[in-house]
Amino acid sequence: MVSASLDRRTCYGMFAISLAGLMYELILTRIFSVLMWYHFASMAISLALFGFAVAAMLVQLRPGRFPAERTGDICRRCCWGFVLSLVLFFGVFVLFRYWPQFGFRVLSFFHQPFYQPFQQGFYNKGVPLSLLPVLAGLYLVTALPFFFAGLAVTLLLRRHLRQIGRLYSWDLLGAGLGCLAVIGVLELVGGVGGLLLVAQAGLAAAACFGDGRRRWLRPLLAALLLVALLAGNLAFDFAGIRFVRGRYEPGLLWSAWNSFSRVAVYPSRGEELRQAWGLSRTYRGPIPQQLGMVVDDTGYTTLYRWPGEEGLGYFRDNVIALAWRLKEAPVGLVIGPGGGKDVLAALASGAQRVTALEINPLVAEAVNERFAAFTGALYRRPDVELAVDEGRSWIRRQNRRWDVIQASAVFGRMAPSAGAFTLSENNLYTLEAFRDYWEHLRPNGILSISRFIFERETLRLVSLGLAFLERQGVADPASHIVVIKERGLANFMLKKSPFTPDELARLRTMTARLAFQEVLMPDRRQGSDPFHRLVAGYASGTFYDEFPFDVTPTTDDRPFFYYMYKPADFLTLFTFPAQSRFEDRAVLILRNLLLVVGALTFVCLILPLLLFRRCELGRAGSGWRLLYFACLGLGFMLLEIGLLRRFILFLGQPIYALAVILFSLLVFSGLGSLLAGKIAAGREGRWLPPLLLVLVLLSQFCNYGLPPLLDALLDQPLALRCLLAAGLLAPLGLLLGMPLPLGMRLLHPDGRDLAWSWGVNGATGVLGSLLAVVVAMNWGYTLTLLAGGLVYLLALSPVLRLRSGGL
Structure with a gap:
């Protein structure tokens, strides 16, 4: 095959279709996080890479x-x-909007049955057989745009082999810009409306590949139609999402999207008002009016009508107020205040000043702007300070200390930053996080965290507290910890100094008067329940060995606070451990998805070659070529996901980590691909071995050297931290962009089988996106980055074999 000359319009077309494909991928992660479980953010990435890989295999099998x-x-x-399939996917939401029962039947499987603000869900551990064809059809529709985009990219790379470095750089530059552009798109028009804006980029690509003076006419007319459709949706909301994880949401009062969440406010029903988690059963005062608020599919909180000073007893008599009531006019910090319950509890208990640290600006907008008349603009009160930022990062930059630091049921089961390829990591609940809180507490300060007592996470909090105090050299860690519950809600308190007898007496007095229950107290350590057994056996490790789930302390390297399967249980195929909860299905589905994607990769990508191109598989060196490009796909995803994790805390808002890190890696990889094009033909074999070795060494510097460096720079302004992050990633990004174009030129000098190698690269990327999450969940991000480096090291084998004449 003769490589054609590469003109400017072709480069622009590659740029536009890559930009559109990446933006669709990230928007899809947001939509999946709202419609289903947050775990399906990883599935969106797999769909993208799989669509690209299948397109490449089609070119390989049917080149004619x-x-x-x-x-x-x-x-x-x-x-x-690509454009028409996006419009088709948009049409699915129009169908759901006007035929809600159909949407309910499709999505009800994902409903959490224990909390019912909307329509009742089902409690089935297995996927109903009747649902499988519908879900398969839905996934096929979502994968179609990736297939068309992948087909265009594969054909362009095959056609312009000699200029592959330059063309591949435009591909990566487009994808990098898409990481930034998607933030603005989600802020402006939301997830569903964003599909129509992404389609505009597809139309621009179509115009670039057209011929004649009128090549812009049809795309322009189509663009005008899409703009009209988008304007109509913004005005009349005929494609608005009314399903959150299978729940039908009628009568929403307000909903809005930003780059990492969807927030909706709805009327609270009578049973929700009476539920009042943590409220004393002895309380007989008025119950304030309430509005429900949900972030994505699981982040529930409540807006309260400002009750006036005389109506604050409702909040004072809640179990979450205990830490505040032990102090005289305390100054405190509330992490993740949501609708304001924790802040109101603090004010009701006599707090002098409260800082509300909220990560989501839409939540703050709901309290202070949209429903200010209802809430009394709580976060604008003179005794309340509002900070909108990521909790850990903001705290680390402060020079002040507080009497109480509180985080009541801060929900972290949401895919951070719209597709950061993570599962359920939570920076707030790690040993390193406890150190940050400890350093910002006054000498007798209290860390107060509330969670549901029936959750295993409450036990993990105690485990974290004991392990942290032991690290601090505390002789008797249990003397610093108290757990008190009110029916379902438990308040975990860790005090910087041991609880005094007077404080324990005051707690017991309040507990008796308010009908709370003691779970764990420093002066009563006998008991057969898991909490007392943990206190007795955590030091020797016997409790962790005997307990059926993993409640060991989480760290910043493995911050999956909500993931509690032991590796052996996770790897037990297609089964549910005996004490699994409803939401554990999602973790197990992710595990099974890894197996299914692996099987589909073989069936759709390898099996056709075995059946129809067996002679090509037998060609000398085919297996080594496959190994090389498989290593590049797998290694890139392992490194990318691991690096994202390294920078989330450093950059604060998770969306900044997603935008800055992905943008930097892709753009600098694009520049690296451009540099690879400058290497003279025939010298690829000399450049690749040292390049891969330097890449491996640099990746491991990022693995082991970056954490202390980032920790030292954390107090710098955000803009400077973003620039520093981009600069630190620039060398590695340049190197990551070079192996693929150089390998294409070295291993496919005549262009034959290029589509096959491109498809294998995409297929292993599919597996890598899921495998990285699985490795991180079970063994941590350090091992994930180490595995990425080792995979790139393995890519040396085919290159060295070629140099020795073995290919």
């Missing part, structure tokens, strides 16, 4: 259908297919 001389025309049609 894609003649090189018609590449431009075929790419133009692919771009139109």
Whole structure:
């Protein structure tokens, strides 16, 4: 195959279709996090890479259908297919909007049955067989845009092999810009409306591949139609999401999207008002009016009508107020205040000043702006300070200390930053986080965290507290910890100094008067329940060995606070451990998804080659070529996901980590690909071995050297931290962009089987995106980055074999 000259319009077309594909991938993670479980953010990445890989295999198996001389025309049609499939996916939401029962039947499987603000869900551990075809159809519709985009990219790379470094750089630059552009798109028009804006980029790509003076006419007319459709949706909301994890949401009072969440406010029903988690059963005063608020699919909180000073007893008699009531006019910090319950509890208990640290600006907007008349603009009161930032990062930059630091049921089961390829990591509940809180407490300060007592996470909090205090050299860690519950809600308190007899007496007096229950007290350590057994056996490790779930302390390297399967249980195929809860299904589905994706990769990518291109598999060196490009796909995803994790705390808001890190890696990889194009033909074999070795060494510097460096720079302004992050990633990004174009030129000098290698690279990326999450959940991010480096080291084997004449 003769490589054609590369003109500017082709580069622009590659840029536009790559930008559109990446933006769709990230928007899809947001939509999946709202419609289903947050775990499906990882599935969106797999769908993207899988669609690209299948397209590449189609080119490999049926090259006659894609003649090189018609590449431009075929790419133009692919771009139109991308646009039409996005419109089709948009139509699914219109269907859900006007036929809600159909949407309910499709999505009800994902409903959490224990909390019912909307429509009742089902409690089935297995997926109903009747649901499988519907879900398969839904996933097929979501994968179609990736297939068309992947087909266009594959054909362009095959056609322009000699200039692959330059063309691949435009591909990566487009994807990098898409990481930034998607933030603005989600802020402006939300997830569903964002599909129509992404389609505009597809139309721009179609125009780039068109011929003649009127090549812009049809895309322009289509763009105008899409703009009209988008304007109509913004005005009339005919495609608005009314399903959150299977719950039908009628009568929403307000909903809005930003780059990492969807927030909705709805009327509270009578049973919710009476539920009042943590409220004393002896309380007989008035119950304030309430509005429910949900972030994505699981982050529930409540807006309260400002009750006036005389009506604050409702909050004072809650178990979450105990730490405040032990202090005289305390100054405190509330992490994740949501609708304001914790702040109201602090004010009701006599707090002198409260700082409300909220990560989500939409939540703050709901309290202070949209429903200010209802809430009394709580966060603008003179005794309340509002900070909108990520909790850990903000605290580390402060020079002040507080009497109480509180985090009541701060919900972390949401995919951070719209597809940061993570599962349920939570920076707030790690040993390092406890150190940050400890350093910002006054000498007798209290850390107060409330969670539901029936959750295993409450036990893990005690485990964290004991391990942290032991690290601090505390002789008797249990003397610093108290757990008191009110029916379902438990308040975990860790005091910087041991609880005094007077404080314990006051706690017992309040507990008796308010009908709370003691769970764990420093002066009563006998008991057969898990909490007392943990206190007795944590030091020797016997409790952790005997307990059926993993409640060992979480760390910043393995911050999966909500993930509690032991590796052996996780790897037990297609089964549910005996004491699994409803939401554990999602973790197990992710595990099974890894197996299913692996099987589909074989069936759709390898099996066709075995059946129809067996002679090509037998060609000398085919296996080594496959190994090389498989290592690049797998290694890139392992490093990318591990590096994202390293920078989330440093950059504060998770969306900044997503935008800055992905943008930096992709853009600098694009520049690296451009540099690779400058290497003279025939010298690829000399450059690749040292390049791969330096890449491996640099990746491990990022693994082991970055954490202390980032820790030292954490107090710098955000803009400077973003620039520092980009600068630190620039060398590695440049190197990551070079192996693929150089390998294409070295291992496919005649262009034959190039589509096959490109497809294998994408297929292993599919596995890598899920495998990285699985490795991180069970063994930590350090091992994830180490595995990425080792995979790139393995890619040396085919190159060295070629140099020795073995290929």
